[in-house]
Amino acid sequence: MKQVWVEKYRPKKLDDVVGQTEITERLKAYAKTKSMPHLLFAGPAGTGKTTCAIALAKELFLENWKENFQEMNASDERGISVVRTKIKDYARIAPMGEAGFKIIFLDEADALTPEAQAALRRTMERYTQTCRFILSCNYSSKIIEPIQSRCAVFRFRSLKAEDIKLYLLRIAESENREITEDGMEALIYVAEGDARKATNSLQVAASMGDTIDSNMIYETASLARPQEVKRLLTTALGGSFAEARKRLDDLLITDGLSGVDVIRQIHRSIVDLPIPDHKKVQLVDKVGEIEFRIVEGGNERIQLEALISQFILAGEDMEGQSSR
Amino acid sequence: MGVSKITYFFFLIYHNEEALTYYLRNSFKASMNVDWAEKYRPKRLNDVVGNPTATKELRDWAETWERGTPKKKAVVLVGDPGVGKTSSALALAREFGWGIVELNASDLRNADAIRKVATSGALNETFTDSGEFVSTRHGGRKLIILDEADNIFGKEDYGGIQAIVMTIRETLQPIILIVNDYYALVRRSPALKSMCHTIRFSGIHKSSVIKLLRTICQNEDITVSNETLNALAEHSSGDLRSAINDLESLSLGKRKISEKDVTVLGFRDYRINIFKALTGIFRTTSYNRALESAYNLNEDPEHLLLWIDENLPLEYKKHEDLASAYYSLSRASIFLGRVRIRQHYKLWGYANDLMTAGVAVSKTSSMRGYTKYQFPSWLTKMSQTRGIRTLQKSLNEKLSSHYHTSRYVAQIEMFPYFRYLFENEKDFNIYAIRDLDLDSEEIAYILGEETDSPTVKHLLEKSKDLDKKKKEEKPQLTGSEKGKKEQDKGRKMRDTEDIDAKKAQDLRQKNLSDF
Known part of the structure; x- marks a missing residue:
């Protein structure tokens, strides 16, 4: 079934x-x-x-x-x-x-x-x-x-690589699929110790073919929502407020996420952004402040727009530094 | 418009509720001289333009009050803006010699005040709409008019709806609720639906609009062609008040209006006002001037905030200015939130200063050139997507209960994969439809198709075939699950709870019989 x-x-x-x-x-x-x-x-x-x-x-x-x-x-x-x-x-x-x-x-x-x-x-x-x-x-x-x-x-401990491997192999065997070695490595990497993530990736990859390799796994990663948030942040760092606001509306309206949902993901995405670490720390402080303001009853979209304007500012500083 | 809501707030802030009736009387008097829409308000129900059935129903209801306290102590007048709801209510009061206590959505948060008036019976004195002093001991009732009642029940205004229901239950005075969006009202409280008599007002027919405009023109000594009146009526699309407003604004300083004048009418009056306010805020760096720009605005602060939010990025191109202005805006929004949560209206003043002066002083360079201001896209988007959002919610509930996760995880982690498999993995969809009990709307949403598309129909049928095959092997769905399937989607959450409660009751009874 x-x-x-x-x-x-x-x-x-x-x-x-x-x-x-x-x-x-x-x-x-x-x-x-x-x-x-x-x-x-x-x-x-x-x-x-x-x-x-x-x-x-x-x-x-x-x-x-x-x-x-x-x-x-x-x-x-x-x-x-x-x-x-x-x-x-x-x-x-x-x-x-x-x-x-x-x-x-x-x-x-x-x-x-x-x-x-x-x-x-x-x-x-x-x-x-x-x-x-x-x-x-x-x-x-x-x-x-x-x-x-x-x-x-x-x-409960975060699952170790061998635990996830054991579990995924059990599934692959029962579904008659094969996972290549690099495919398994990729799965363990995207899973981050989370068996649900690993299983979802595996199933989507398995729908693309019987032998699962790393390319297929990384393709599945693009399905995850954090990608959209990351795009929102890169747009903001690039300096376009209007464009970033459009992406924000997509998340809040089309995808129906709450403001706090978006904030949570922004927080997680910051560490991977192409900006200096001290900027990341400053931005995390802003992110926390904005979540606080949403909880205090502020309008979600306006709070997030205020945050976007901070990211735009951070992006501008970077440009200034590199051109100097 | 003689008196704006914003000034009105300040009034409420600095004065107490006794002042309210006094204020209302004066606002009436003052506006009689200024505004045609006020000036030509019908004096009697028979003068109300259009909606004869509605006005008759209204009169019938009022007559039941004359015979004592009726069963339906309140009516809801439903209809689009400018079709005569408020006018009918006011005319009714005048005709029956009732005093008026009129409150707008913004005041409703002052629910206690209304309740006091409503339940105080014949003890208090009051004013009529023309400002005459009437003692209720001499037979005058007080008609309580809650205008914009659909706006009261914002998500955060927890107490509002309950207060209204209680007030209607206890009232000794007739109550009229006026709403644009009936659904927004009864969704918040199904009880209201049964407690109130509902009267619907429809848009005013073009010929009636023309007729009234012609009368006004004769009265005001303005020359106008039939074509012009026709264009004005066309432009109003059934909104009589806006037609009168348009006529008034076009005739300023003129004795003759041509058809060409009508074509320059772009937005409604109130938008022209808000454009002025926005220019005032965006183009000054003075605290005082920015504040003044919003003084005479007929917009509530939440709305003004959205207008500023929408247009700020169009004006402030410098990133520091934008960030700093958004800082103020976000602070303003918190104060508005606190007003809602704590019902403490004095905070409105701070929100107002932050969103006007705060934004104004945030810029380091002055703006030039013309900016075409936009209507808040957030509002349009939200109203366009209302259906989709309900759908998402019900789908999330199904996913989360089926996959043992929170709705958040269902939406963020499960749905993207689920959708992919639904679209790409053979037969996954038909099993999913059966297992999660998906309906055609939900399927259409997942696939991004129309509800009645062939694909959706096909999938539903195939999934039903699964059930037929299954029937022989497995017992069918239980009665309660089947019932669940047929229930209306919007009410699904409550219904599910009902079923849970029923189950619990069944269990309880079973336990009792076990003992």
Whole structure:
């Protein structure tokens, strides 16, 4: 059946998860004893946090896992009302079947405001008889201390090259594809330790041909959105405000990104820009200031335009230096 | 226009709500002498040009108030600008001898004030539209008119809509809401839809526009040909107020208007004003002069900000000037944001200074030459893409729940690859359509095609065939999932939640029976 490989090859069992052996061993112990404390999964994207949570639920609850496992994404609804209503409503219902409790998997919990986290803490305590939480986040430091102290903390490591390789080879074998040596190197390079990125690249490359080499992989990289942001920044450095504004509108309107989404990507792209490092540092400061202003309620587009004008200024300084 | 919104803000800033009624009365009086659109406002409902059915409905509703407090305590007048909504409301009040409390979108944030008026019954005294002092004890009601009610409910103005609903629920006085965009209003609160009687106003027919313009010309002693009146009416496209404004501006200092004059009409009056304000801001380096340019502007600060934003890069060519001006503009925008969030209107003053004077003093060299100012492209783009953005959102929700990610990751990391495979990988699309339950609009969006294109239809059919084949092997979709499929897209989010809630309830009942 045709589907997205990220989903198709998401490891079904804890044993199949690559690169996190210490973690999966401990989780397997929970599955075996049919009990667990609240858990906190911290680590970068694409390292297996969601996969482990689903696999653990499957091994704990067997055929009833879907009824006893609720997935929510905090970054989609960051307000306190989510905790008050959705989470609480689910938490107070008794578990189904044999299960002694059910699991709420709260992804990107670091996106919850501190107030919402405080409310969550009370919910965690109140319904601990019927419900366990797995909180997942990129940075555990953004989770308030009282919650951290109530959870067993698991730190997911960025995947090593050999872990990603192992995983990709498994997919290639099952799909009857071949990955050349330089193709594999390219995949590992674009993945940056993120199995989801690697798998997406692999699948798109595989749709171009049966033998996957580095050229195909690098071609897939052009699909990623950060390229568009990079183009926006290079246009700005080149000095054309009107052109840069058009690209910005494309991102905000045509692609429907939020201002903060764009800012996040600008931040990531700065390091690769063709400008001196001290300029990058100055610009990062501006980027942070602009994100702050958006959060403070400023109009997204105007804030980003203000940022663009700073990039134009930075680009002009460069020209001045090189002509001197 | 006698009194601008901006001055109006300052008024609100420096005075309290009691002053409001007084202010309104005066603004009425003052404008009677200046502005033809005001001067020729209909005095009675029967004088309202066009929309006879609407005005009759309005009168019928008002009569229910005369018999006590009716079931529908509020009406919504819906229609394009300049078709007589406000005029009808004012004429109605006059005809029934009701006092008027008129509030614009900008004041609505002052929701408490309205509520006080609405619920205070017959205790307070009031003014009529002509400024006469009327005690409600002598039978006069107070008609509360909320103009531009569709603008109140901006995304950030959380309290606004609730305040209105509460006010209508509790009011002892008739309320009229006036909107251009009915959808913008009821989308924010479906409750409003059932609480209010809706009356639609359509554009004024050309012949009626001509007729009124001719009357005005006779009154003002202006010679004008039929062709000219025809051109003016044509130009107004159903907007009677703009036709009157055009006539007035063309006749300034003249006794005769020719058809050729009409062709020089480019933009609406208010745009001519905003052009003047923009020139004032962009071409001076004086704090005071820049501030003055925006004084008499009939634009709210959020709008003015967008106008400045749009045209700033056309004027400030020096990169330092541009960056420095944008610094001020971005600060101004924060203050506007804080006004919305904290409902603290005094901050408006700072925003205003920053966006006018702040921008003006940012330049190091003076500007010359003619710049053709543009309408804020952001507004046009946003309104053009409203449908697409709703579509993106629903698609993102599907992707994110199917691929266990946040909507952000779904959009940034999954969608580009998903789209590529959808377009290029054989049969990927038909499985995706089935698994993610995509509808024709979403498919069309992914492929960049029209909803009714053959490709989209073909894919949908092929995907349905998959289901037929599947039927024999696997049980079909559950009832609730099927129901989900048929639901209206705009409401999808809420509906999904409803289903979740229903599921939760079912589970709860099941649990109870287990015990």
